[in-house]
Amino acid sequence: MKLTKYTHACVRLEKDGKVLLVDPGNFAEDEAFAGVDAILVTHEHPDHLDVDRIKRLDAPIWTNAGAAAQLGELGERVSVVAEGDTFEAAGFAVRAYGKDHAIILPELGVPCVNVGYLIEDAVYHPGDSFTQPDRKVHTNLVPIGGPWFSLPPAVEYARAVQAEQTIGIHEAPLSAVGQGQMKRFLDGQGDRPFVLVTPGDSVEVN
Secondary structure, eight states: OEEEEOSTTOEEEEETTEEEEEOOOTTSOGGGGTTOOEEEOOOSSTTTOOHHHHHTSOOOEEEOHHHHHTTGGGGGGEEEOOTTOEEEETTEEEEEEOOBOOOSSGGGOOOSBOOEEEETTTEEEOSSSOOOOSSOEEEEEEEOOSTTOOHHHHHHHHHHSOEEEEEEEOOTTSOHHHHHHHHHHHTTGGGOOEEOOOTTOEEEOO
């Protein structure tokens, strides 16, 4: 399976001629949307859900109820999922985890529903959370920036998830210096390499 990283939280997975796009938000490059067969969205915030560009596609979408409400006019193209659901999207096996977006400020409470996705038991995308999957994965996507981000839970998340490698996502707020600092703190946690993948570049996932 081929994983291509795009700016911020967007990743594109390709397998057996099919393309699955995860969290195509407003920072994602246009090329990420080309030839997409199915879409997963973790939550409703625009850096994960670019409503206008998604509406131009014909691909089916799986997401939670809050995000689905923003895509209501698409009708049966949108399927609502929740924690514990398993389903198939364009030939990719998917399992949903979690229900809460990470808290930005205590007085604001939980901002919205957030569902993470384990794809092909190999790639885990947590959205805006540090919710952990219940099994080993090949590639764990680790948020490394944003208003809700905090380094200690990020390090604990990287240590706890049994992954062969971790890749940084949610990096748009960070300079190159900041991204380098995150690599210094997260690389080698749990004896697993941390990989900073430049937007547009790809890695193979076994």
